[in-house]
Amino acid sequence: MAPSSNLLNTQIDDIVKTVLEDATGDVYMVNPSRDAIEDFVSVATADDDDLPTVHMLADERTLKDVMDDFIVASNAADLIDAGRLELRTIEEAPENSLLVTDDAVVAIVHAADRVGGLVADDEEFVSATVETYAGRWDDAEPFSLRTPPITRVRNTLSEEISPEAEDDFTTILGSLETARGDGDGLDEVTISLLFAARNEALLYDISKWGEDVGIASKATFSRTKTKLEDMGLIDTEKVPIDVGRPRLRLKIGDERLADADNGQLATVAQSMLN
CATH class of the missing domain: 1.10.10 (Arc Repressor Mutant, subunit A)
Known part of the structure; x- marks a missing residue:
């Protein structure tokens, strides 16, 4: 089930948690910011429930920077071991960070010190977006995480x-x-x-x-x-x-x-x- 409305005036971790809890299939996390990657790892690590597998398509330099932190990287490695996370790099990124599920596309938008998740749930649009990023995922290079779980x-x-x-x-x-x-x-x-x-x-x-x-x-x-x-x-x-x-x-x-x-x-x- 998709989020019922835009997720405004919330923190990135709240947006990620809401989307993951509502998702029924695999999730594409596209062009996440450094904060978004850290928040995802924190949310997924703390959640004991079965969350969907997240296919993270991220900028290679951003991934390397985030994963220089042993705390984040070792927990991400745990998620990879558990089959809850896969990492690949993206070269042509969209302007915003996206969370793409079978039911919705959520764009994470920063405005000064505020963050919002703008939700699109039109079936045709969501289907086309899923198809687009599934294809880009297939063509993307895996990101090698050397940190142990x-x-x-x-x-x-x-x-x-x-x-x-x-x-x-x-x-x-x-x-x-x-x-x-x-x-x-x-x-x-x-x-x-x-x-x-x-x-x-x-x-x-x-x-x-x-x-x-x-x-x-x-x-x-x-x-x-x-x-x-x-x-x-x-x-x-x-x-x-x-x-x-x-x-x-x-x-x-x-x-x-x-x-x-x-x-x-x-x-x-x-x-x-x-």
Whole structure:
């Protein structure tokens, strides 16, 4: 069933949620803005009900920018794994962002600080629009999302490091609005090393887990460890092993981080890095 009227003076996430809840078949999300992509992932991740599969046709540069945020990308990867999202890139985009269902075409229009969803439900028009974007979908290039699904990250972390480390990781990630490492948030490797230090895990174990699950290479973990150690956020101690060079155990290196609970750890670390 299509939305019964235009969706005016609402937020993008409300528009997306209304359209998805009313849709009976597949949905095409065409030329979404960065905010629209983030809001879709948030809505779809939070909704336990069976939502339709969304075929997202987006500008490649916009997708890359949005998916640089580990929080968004890892949740999007979960949706892809569940068959609820597919990503392809579009070259010739319409002027507005569109949500296209079997029953309606909704144009998302921005006017100053207001957002509206303008609904067209004429059967002939909707049918022609669906046919158009189904064809463009078939011709579009898939977008390769390299970020691992957040469910896999958490499950393997619990199994390979410890349930306590997984709890810390989830809490730290949940305290952040973004995980980019660009000044607005810590990146996923820094977060991993912080909760590893909180749990006094071995650098070898956390970097092997991170590489195996697809977060980053062992070399990236090593470089980031050196940076954090040089800045005093973490410390290391050598742990002898039967054969080969000693391994390094990670430890929190600053009292401010040691005294912070997991909900505050990211904020304190960010302030120190800045």
